[in-house]
Amino acid sequence: MEDLRKRLLKTEERTNYLSQIKDGVEWGNLSGLREKFVTLRDRFYDYTEEELSKEIGLLEESLCFLEARCEETLTSMDRVRIVRNPHRFSLKDILENVYEDYTELGGAEEVSIDPSMVAARASIMRRVKNKSVMQQVMVIGHEKGHGEEYRNGGCSKPWGNEKALRYMRVAETEGIPIHFYIFTPGSFPVEDYPGAGQQIARNLYAMAKLRVPMISVTSEGGSGGAEAVGMADVRLMFSHGYYSVISPEGAAAIEGKIREGEKMPKELVEACAENLHITAAENLKLGTIDRIVYEPPLGAKRDDFGFFRQLKSEIIRATDEVVLKTKSLRAFRAYELTMKKAGDQVVEEPHIEISWDLNEDEVKRLLSYRSKKYRAMSCKAYSEEGSACSAFCQKAKKSIAKLYYSFRYDLLKSQQKQVKKVFQDVSGEGSVLLKQVSSPITAAYDFIARKPGVRPGKPPAAASGSGEDPIEFGDVYTSPLANEDRTVTCPNTEKQGCKDLWVPDLYGEFGGVCENCGHHFPLEYQWYLKHLFDPDSIREFNSGVCAGNPLVYPGFEKRLQAAIAKTGRKSGIITFDARVMGVDLVVAMLYSDFRNGTVGAAEGEKFVRACESAKLKRRPLLSYVHTTGGIRIHEGTLGVVQMPKCTMAVREYIDSGGLYIVVYDNNSYAGPVASFLGCSPYQFAIRSSRVGFAGPRVIRDTTGEDIPPDYHNARNALQRGHIQGIWDRREFRRNLHKSLLTMGGGNLYYR
Amino acid sequence: MTHEIDFDAIIGKYRSDPFDYMDVCTIHTGQVRFRVRQDAAVEGPSGEWHHIRGTLLYEMTREGNQKKIFSSSNGVVSFIRDDLEGQFVEAGEKILTIRHPLKKREIIENILRQVLEPFNAPERAKYFFSLELQAKIDKHGQRGVSIKPGDEILTMSLMKRDTPVYYAGEPGIIHSVYFQPGVSVSQGEPLLGICSQEKLPMIQKIITRVKAEWE
Numbered sequence: 001m002e003d004l005r006k007r008l009l010k011t012e013e014r015t016n017y018l019s020q021i022k023d024g025v026e027w028g029n030l031s032g033l034r035e036k037f038v039t040l041r042d043r044f045y046d047y048t049e050e051e052l053s054k055e056i057g058l059l060e061e062s063l064c065f066l067e068a069r070c071e072e073t074l075t076s077m078d079r080v081r082i083v084r085n086p087h088r089f090s091l092k093d094i095l096e097n098v099y100e101d102y103t104e105l106g107g108a109e110e111v112s113i114d115p116s117m118v119a120a121r122a123s124i125m126r127r128v129k130n131k132s133v134m135q136q137v138m139v140i141g142h143e144k145g146h147g148e149e150y151r152n153g154g155c156s157k158p159w160g161n162e163k164a165l166r167y168m169r170v171a172e173t174e175g176i177p178i179h180f181y182i183f184t185p186g187s188f189p190v191e192d193y194p195g196a197g198q199q200i201a202r203n204l205y206a207m208a209k210l211r212v213p214m215i216s217v218t219s220e221g222g223s224g225g226a227e228a229v230g231m232a233d234v235r236l237m238f239s240h241g242y243y244s245v246i247s248p249e250g251a252a253a254i255e256g257k258i259r260e261g262e263k264m265p266k267e268l269v270e271a272c273a274e275n276l277h278i279t280a281a282e283n284l285k286l287g288t289i290d291r292i293v294y295e296p297p298l299g300a301k302r303d304d305f306g307f308f309r310q311l312k313s314e315i316i317r318a319t320d321e322v323v324l325k326t327k328s329l330r331a332f333r334a335y336e337l338t339m340k341k342a343g344d345q346v347v348e349e350p351h352i353e354i355s356w357d358l359n360e361d362e363v364k365r366l367l368s369y370r371s372k373k374y375r376a377m378s379c380k381a382y383s384e385e386g387s388a389c390s391a392f393c394q395k396a397k398k399s400i401a402k403l404y405y406s407f408r409y410d411l412l413k414s415q416q417k418q419v420k421k422v423f424q425d426v427s428g429e430g431s432v433l434l435k436q437v438s439s440p441i442t443a444a445y446d447f448i449a450r451k452p453g454v455r456p457g458k459p460p461a462a463a464s465g466s467g468e469d470p471i472e473f474g475d476v477y478t479s480p481l482a483n484e485d486r487t488v489t490c491p492n493t494e495k496q497g498c499k500d501l502w503v504p505d506l507y508g509e510f511g512g513v514c515e516n517c518g519h520h521f522p523l524e525y526q527w528y529l530k531h532l533f534d535p536d537s538i539r540e541f542n543s544g545v546c547a548g549n550p551l552v553y554p555g556f557e558k559r560l561q562a563a564i565a566k567t568g569r570k571s572g573i574i575t576f577d578a579r580v581m582g583v584d585l586v587v588a589m590l591y592s593d594f595r596n597g598t599v600g601a602a603e604g605e606k607f608v609r610a611c612e613s614a615k616l617k618r619r620p621l622l623s624y625v626h627t628t629g630g631i632r633i634h635e636g637t638l639g640v641v642q643m644p645k646c647t648m649a650v651r652e653y654i655d656s657g658g659l660y661i662v663v664y665d666n667n668s669y670a671g672p673v674a675s676f677l678g679c680s681p682y683q684f685a686i687r688s689s690r691v692g693f694a695g696p697r698v699i700r701d702t703t704g705e706d707i708p709p710d711y712h713n714a715r716n717a718l719q720r721g722h723i724q725g726i727w728d729r730r731e732f733r734r735n736l737h738k739s740l741l742t743m744g745g746g747n748l749y750y751r
Numbered sequence: 752m753t754h755e756i757d758f759d760a761i762i763g764k765y766r767s768d769p770f771d772y773m774d775v776c777t778i779h780t781g782q783v784r785f786r787v788r789q790d791a792a793v794e795g796p797s798g799e800w801h802h803i804r805g806t807l808l809y810e811m812t813r814e815g816n817q818k819k820i821f822s823s824s825n826g827v828v829s830f831i832r833d834d835l836e837g838q839f840v841e842a843g844e845k846i847l848t849i850r851h852p853l854k855k856r857e858i859i860e861n862i863l864r865q866v867l868e869p870f871n872a873p874e875r876a877k878y879f880f881s882l883e884l885q886a887k888i889d890k891h892g893q894r895g896v897s898i899k900p901g902d903e904i905l906t907m908s909l910m911k912r913d914t915p916v917y918y919a920g921e922p923g924i925i926h927s928v929y930f931q932p933g934v935s936v937s938q939g940e941p942l943l944g945i946c947s948q949e950k951l952p953m954i955q956k957i958i959t960r961v962k963a964e965w966e
Binding site for chain 2: 484485486487488489500502503706708709
C-alpha cells in the first residue's frame, strides 16, 4: 500500500511539473488527470490494492503519453519555464555529481562575495582502462539555488563577475582548464563599483586572451550576464535551456510598447520567445553555440543521475577537443576527428589519457583558434553589396595596403626609431658639452646686448599641430534644428536660472550648449562629422555592409527598410578614416538615427573591420558613440555574439600597440557599453550624456528599486570610475587632439 | 508675553479653513493654455527623489517655446482664470489657486513656526549640540533645558574645525530641533525652535488640541 501511495504522489508531482511547464492546467487533459488523482487520493482506502494498482497504472500511462506529447510540441516559452522551474538542476548539483570533489572559493552560500556566482576548484575523474585519473579544473558559474533570496535567482552583481574574473586569472596562473556554467536570466543592473557593464566588459576583454582552455555550458543564458562568463573555446548548451538577447517578457515590453505596470499579453510573450530563436537547436543552427548536451525529456531535474554522467563525458570530451586541436602531432588530430564523428549523444567518456597542460606553442595556437572562432561568428547574418570583381579588387587593395604598411612601419619605422634614438642621445650629450663651453660667452653677450627689463628666454612654443583651430561653430554645418524661429527652455532652469535660448543661436553659434549652465542639447551626428574632423578628411569604408533580418523576425524587414530610407545608410555604424588637426585616425561611429544605434551583425562586422583597418594602418581608433540602445534584439543571439566578437577585435588591436579611445554622447546603454566600448582604457563622455548598463525601467523591473533621476549621468559615471573624463562638445576637437597626442605619444602607434 | 498668542484665534482660523491656498502665477509672458479645470484634483511631485512630476497645470507658449508647468503640491483647483484661456498673459499674473488640505502635522508645524523663535544656521556646516548642553538634554530631556543669550549651545563643525555657537535671542527652552547631528545644514536654515518658558504650556495645549480635534 505504501508503495502505491508513493507512486500516486510521484504522479502528482509529474502532473504539477507538466502544468507548470504549460503554464496552467488547460493544456491536454491535465485537468482530467488531476481530478482523477484527487479522487484516488481522497478515497485511497475505499479501493482494493489491485484496483488501486490498476488505476494508478492507467494514470501513469496517460501521463507518460502526455509527457511525450509535451516534449514533442515544446514551444520556446515552455523551455523558458522549464529552465526557471525550481526542480531544475543547478550548479551545485553539477558540482556534486559531475566532479569528484570541489572546494568553493571566495566564500560559500550567503557569506560569499556574491552568492549568485560560484567559483570552485574541482577535480574531475576519468577512467583510463582500469585506472582512474584525476584532472584539475576551475569551475565558474551562476548558482540559481533553489529559492534562496540572497542568490538573486542567478543574477550576478558586478562584484560577482569580478570574482569570476579573479578566479579565471587563478586558473590561468595554474594552467588548468575552466568550465563555465551559465544559469543566469541576466546581470544585476547596479552601477556601483565595479559597475555592471564595466565588469562584463573587463571579463570579456580578459577572456579574449586567457591562456587556458575554456568550456562553457549554457542552461539559461540571459544576454550580458551570460557573456560575462561565456566567451569559451567550446560553447555547449543544454537541450532544454535557452540563450537569448533579452528575456521574452522584456522583448514583449519593447515590441508591444507596453507601459510600465500594464499587463503583458501572454500571446505576445509567447510570440516574442518564438521569434527570438532562443532554443538550443536554433542557436546551433545560427552557429552561436557548438554542440548540444541532450537532457532527458522535459528537462533534467536535480536527481537525473544518468544525465549528470552524460554531462561529465561531454565536458571531458569538449575539453579534450580544445586541447587536442592545439597539438601539432597528427595522431592527436586523427583522434579528435574520430571523436567528432562519434555523433552527438555520447555517454561514455573517452578512455584515453590526455593531458590538459599546454606549452607555449599550444597556447598560441589555442588563442589563434579562439580569435578565428569569434571572428567567423554571425558572418552570414548581414549582406554586403558588390560583385565578385569588386570583392577581388578589395582583396587586392587590402594585400597591397598590408605590404605597404608593414614595409613602412615594421621595416622602416624600427630602423628609423633606432637611428633617431642614437641621434637623440648624441645630440643630448653634445648639447651638455657645448653648453659648458658656450655658457660664459652667451652670458657675457646677454649682459651687453639685451635691453634691461626684458627677461631672456625662448618665445612660447607654438601650439602643437596646425596651431589655431580653424573650425568655428556654425560656419561648417548648421543643424536643421536651427532654422526654426523659437526659443527653448534649458532643463536646468529651475536649478540654475538659465534664460530661455533662441533656437538659431543655440544650435548655431552655441553649438547646442546652454550658455549659462553648459547643458548639452542633443545634436545630429552630422554635426560631429563636420566639426570634429579636418575639412574633407573623411573617407568612409565598408559602407556597403547592410544590416539584415537573419532571424526573419516578423515585421522587422519593413522597419529596417524605413531606417535605411530615412538615413540613407545601411547600418547603425559609420566607419571612416579621418584626420583631427593633422593626426590620422580610424573612427567607428554609432549613431541614433538608425534603429537607435543598436548593434547587430552588420554593425559588429563593420566595427571589427575598422579595428583591423586601424591595426593595419597603425592608426588610433576612436569609437564615438552618438547613441547606442544596446544589442539589436531582432537578431537574437546573433546580436549577442557581437559582444565577444568585437571585444576580441579590440583586444587584438590594443595588444598590437594601438590606441583606442571611446567617447560617449547622449545615451549609451547595454551590450556595447558592456563589451567593446567598456573595455577601452580611455573612455570619455560628452557633458549631459548618460552612460550605463540598463535603463531606469529595466532596473525597476528587475530589482524592484527606483533609481535617482541622475543615476546614469556622466558626472556620476565619472565618480564611479566608469569614464575618465567629461568633455565639452565645443572642446571635443581640441580635447581629442590633445588626448591623441598625450596618450599616443609622438608617433601615436605607441609600442 | 503670554497674552500675545491668541490661540483661540489661531485654532479658529485653521478650524474654519483647514486649507493652504497656493497661488500659481505665470512664470513669464506668453500664451496660456490650461490643462486643468475648476475643482480638478491635482497631485504634487512624487517618488523618492520627487522626480515624478505632478499634474500638468497649464502650458505656456512664448516664441514657439512650449513650456509645461506642473503642480507643486496636491489639492484642488479652487480658482482658475478661465477667461485667459488661449490669451497672451503678462509674467507674474495670478491664474490659478490650488487649495491644499492641511494635514495635522502641517497645521502643527505652521503653528509652531508662527509662535516659536527660530534659531538659524549662521553658515553651511554640520551642527552638534555642545557637550554641556547635550549632557543636560540627556539628563532632563530636550524640553527640560532652558537657554539664555550668551550660552554656548551648538558646535559648528566645518572643515575639521569646531567652532562654538553662542545663543542670541529670547531666553527659553528648546522646543523643536530641525537639524540632524552630522548632516550639513545650509546657511539661514532653522536649526532650533526656541520657546520661552511661559509660552510652553500654551503651545503644548494648542498641540494637544490640534492632535485631539483633527481627524
